[in-house]
Amino acid sequence: MAGHNRRVGDQPWVRRSLIGLALTLTVILLVIPVVVIFTQALSAGWTTFAGNILDEYTLHAIGLTLFVALLTVPLNLVFGTALAWSVTRFRFPGRKLLITLIDIPFAVSPVVAGLLYLLLYGRNGWLGGWLSTHDVQLMFAWPGIVMVTVFVTCPFVARELIPLMQQQGSEEEEAGVVLGASGWRIFRKITLPNIKWALIYGVVLTNARAVGEFGAVSVVSGNVRGQTNTLPLHVELLYQDYNIVGAFASASLLAGIAILTLVAKAFVEWKQSSSESPAPEKGGV
């Protein structure tokens, strides 16, 4: 059909003004701030930008942030897969409740989550006293940062997997077991290929959030420069020091990661939709 399939009320001016409004808002709210981050970061020239990035404390913050993400992502990958597996493959009392509980980290403000951890594991906390007598310090150190980051990001993988695994059902796995395959072989050959793209999608989202988390981390980290300062916290510190250009340089790194995440997300979504119907040329044993 070549002509417009116009519905009632779809007059040209309605269409044009709605599209115009959406575009204007996108530009004002999303595009301009991102552009501003990069122009501000580079406002004093490339040399200053490089100097800001290569600053000792900035490098440490980058390192710590990547380190936290590197621990958080595999932890939540295993946790999310196990959780999704158990709620979609088994029937047990409390299953529905568990599915609801998974969303708690989304519902709770990250700052509150941070405070809860401080209350539990801090020096004066319920478990913290016992821990400090055994010379274990979790809060105001990297383990605390990892703990709250894991908490804040734990729903992403499970939330991606549960609907998919529910929809796919367990018949293929049953077929595998009837054919004599071991549990590990079934997971590797049947389950994993079926959930692969959803899993990667969950990892991308987990990673993005782990890198960018501010609220919860700021409560438990103690903001010690060169020790417990992650990149988002570092941005704030620099800003408070009136080092605007330095703050924007660090912020531009975070923005860069965010843009990469979006690209990765779009790619995975595209793969996911095309893996529903594998292309013929993919074939061949």
Added chain:
Amino acid sequence: MSITIEKINKAFGQFQALNDVSLDIPEGQLTALLGPSGSGKTTLLRIIAGLESSDTGRVLFGGDDVSKLHVRDRNIGFVFQHYALFRHLTVAENIAFGLESLPRKQRPSKQDIRQRVDKLLEMIQLPQLANRYPAQLSGGQKQRVALARALATQPRILLLDEPFGALDAKVRKDLRRWLRALHDEYHFTSIFVTHDQEEALELSDQVVVMSQGKVEQVDSPTELYARPDSRFVFDFLGHVNVLSGVVKGQKLTQGDAWVSLPGAKSDQEAQLYLRPHEVQLSRTANAHARLPLRIESISLIGSEVRIELQPQGWQSTELWETGMSHAEFASQNPARGELWYAVPNVGHLFFEDSHQPKTVDWHYQNAANASNM
């Protein structure tokens, strides 16, 4: 390998899915588990496979108790209702999966596996599709691949869950015939679950009719159709015409309708069940039955003309149905709206106090003037 099922019970919460089921499945036969949904037939099949465990009772393969044996070690072939093909593997990889899952010592070499897969692809007449993915196959092709995959490890027992349920009528008929031929050639012991009476009767050597978690009757298709043991089996297997009434003066009577029942005790309630082919139509009532009916519809398609009739002056919960050859139809020329009389030849009588029916044969009675059991 024969299969024996001993006193199996299975409950899902409050729901009793199987109630003290015992059954013998002879070696090398094709057995149908037939019943309405919720009758427990799929649960029974899954318990035989080991995909579900029973609360009590035993399953024996060729005399050996396999109740405690894991599905993986039972060496059965299982065909799932929705095929359950591995969507990320090609047709050939799907078929090879069982062979590649064998323990290293029993596993054939890569080349042997490839040969075996090629042979199976020949058997299911789809060698050209070896490198396709399941999403690129039609329903009938998927079902064949599922069957080849199940047979690859040469199991001696093949279990099929509603194998043709999701296919259209034409493909269904072809596949049925093909499965029967395959079974006759390889002689494994097969059990298939179905809710389709026609499929069960046409395909199997033995039919197990189930209802509400119990076995109602086990018989050959011919026996089952000719001599149902219970009202349930009667109702479930094809159409049945029913006259419910009271016996008075050696007649079963309701309203304007009656049939003669020589020797029957008076004043008891009874129901007469008649298959469509056990009833003929006549323009007049005869000496042993008066069943006035008005023709409601006439269907000419098929090898027989099918006529639906509405009782006149008496009640029946469902319309009556009977068949007539096309030649007879041409000579008798019945038309919609006309009043006709049903004349039963053979009938099956259920009394209130008995579970099993009593067969009445009016032909024989007319000849010998005596009741026939």
